[in-house]
Amino acid sequence: MTAAVDAIRDTPFVVGGHTFHSRLMVGTGKYRDNETMARAIEASGAEVVTVAVRRVDLDRSKETGILHHLDPNRFFLLANTAGCFTADDAVRYARLAREAGFNEFVKLEVIGDQETLLPDVQGLLEAARTLAKDGFKVLAYTNEDLVTALRLEDAGCAAVMPLASPIGSGLGLLNPYGVRTIKRRLGVPVVVDAGVGTASDACVTMEQGVDGILMNTALAAARDPVAMAHAMRLAVEAGRTAYLAGRMPRREVAVPSSPLEGMLD
């Protein structure tokens, strides 16, 4: 960053008592190979990387684990409960993830619909309450509904993660108002999770004032994931800085930038 940008004072990005240096969090799924994944994560500058809990493949167990390709001392591993359709399943996966011994953070997903992967709000709240009481730092993947977000905060979540658009859709930020309202009303950090497709989506999302973004497919499914990761890093910084800078007011009519005086007769 340039000295001019350094002059803009930002608040630290703190989730569940842990300060993170990057507002961009990235997933580790769907990359064409592990080397590309590692290079893309490097280029993104992300500190938080998400991982999923799955059965060990007993036939080829030496290679499937993500930790062969990702140094857990360099990155903050955020386990998810992806694929869980009930609160009980999500709690079970979260507890297994915690037992891996890295941290007590979990990205809680309770999915309610196979086609859209939209959250089951009722199951989500139930699992969030259970896990928060059990000492977890819960980052809850939810829709952009304010009341649900408020309930999740009440349930003890460390952060709320409204979607930009459905997981893996790349449709960008469909409801800026909803996300902005959640950010305005919640005390806990708001990290937009899912749906960002390209750098402009990330930038617009950060301009809403949210604390961070989590993305996976936008990088993994880009033609060049490493270059896209770099673009996303810049976009998140640009969007955050623009938010802090405060945009000019929108006007319906033109306002000249050049003086009206001094025109020739």
Place this chain on the structure above:
Amino acid sequence: MNDSIDVLVNGEPRTVARGVTLLALLRSLELDPRAVVVEHNRAIVRRPMLGDVTVAAGDAIELVHFVGGG
């Protein structure tokens, strides 16, 4: 008395020696106990206890780890 028992490991039937511990089961599968989390009949077994828990016929054992995900 038969020296082997049938159990379910990650949903698949397996035959293991009677009296085998979870730690010995992991070793027989060439798995590093530090790299997996073990669930035994729906209860998580912490790493230091793996050598103390004996597998019984019909037990369901899940061996999980972290994989790529979003």
